[in-house]
Amino acid sequence: VVEAAVRGVQQAQAEDLDIVDVDQLEKVLPQL
Amino acid sequence: KDGFLSEEEFNLWKRLYRLGDGDQVKGVVLPEPHFPSLQEDAMPKEPTAGIRQLSLSEWRLWQDHPLPTHQVDHSDRCHHFISVMQMIEEMRQEEDECSYERKIKPFLRMEDVR
């Protein structure tokens, strides 16, 4: 769970966002 | 016979399949798995010239429904993944209130959590 959350945060930060939306999670999910 | 290519097969391979200097893409590699939550700050390696790093998320738009199979069905994990991607697709339009939460919350018992 923490891994998914941290990767979601990294993706959001990469997109200059301060909230993790499903769009960000969707990008990290396949590799997770 | 010994598990290696015969001379003839080797030449065929070299001619038809081998990625070489003459090719724009000289090789492919899967992304390195690393776990940031385990404080594993992997140095993002500079992609070496000509080596294409494959992306596991580039085609996610296709990954919200099972694609046709031939003789081997999709695995459980694949079906799980597809259904979560479908779920994400359905939730994408939701503003604040979460449909998943609304359906599941009535079943919450704190003793189950402890």
Added chain:
Amino acid sequence: QFSHRQRLKAAVHYAVGRLCSEVALDKQVQFNKQTVAAIAEVTFRQCENFAKDLEMFARHAKRSTVTTEDVKLLARRSNSLLKYITEKNEEIAQ
């Protein structure tokens, strides 16, 4: 049977929400509810995979009880995860 599964799902969803809040606090980035729900669903389904694998590992070793050795096998594909799980296991064993 249905409500038992739904109760488990609700408990997982609650726990995932708590964990995401901790990460949000630590990283100063928020999670919207849909993201928490998606992580919860991934987690719940992953637990299903784990349960099947653990059962198979135990049966393969001719045991009727799942042990921490089986759990380590779950983490076998990643060195760092295996190392983390092994250390955690030793901590618990003490």
